[in-house]
Amino acid sequence: MPVHQPPNLLDTPEALLTLNTxxxxxxxxxxxxxxxxxDEEHPFPRPKKLSKACVRWPAGVVKQWLQEVIDAPQ
Incomplete structure (x- = not known):
């Protein structure tokens, strides 16, 4: 029986991520x-407000921020 692997949401730039994710x-x-x-140097992306009580972060924006932080000189 094949093992189910959850999708890597960072590979889907248009995916909308919850705060928990x-x-x-x-x-x-x-x-x-x-x-x-x-943060002035590497501000974390602001979420998109979908409704009064619902915000989500586009996966592509989060992925780009993570890569910029990894690539930033120490």
Whole structure:
């Protein structure tokens, strides 16, 4: 029986990520994610507001931010 593998959401740039998914991908807490949005050097992308109580991050934007942070000089 084949093993089911969840899709890699970062490979689908138009996928919309929940806060919990962003926390898992970054290893950051909710507080850290929102604080990083104010960072001057590498601000974390702001979410898209889909409704009054629903925000999502485009996977492509999160992936690009992660790559920029990895590639940034120390």
């Amino acid at each position: 962003v926390k898992q991908l970054t290893g950051f807490s909710k507080t850290t994610i929102y604080r990083r949005m104010e």
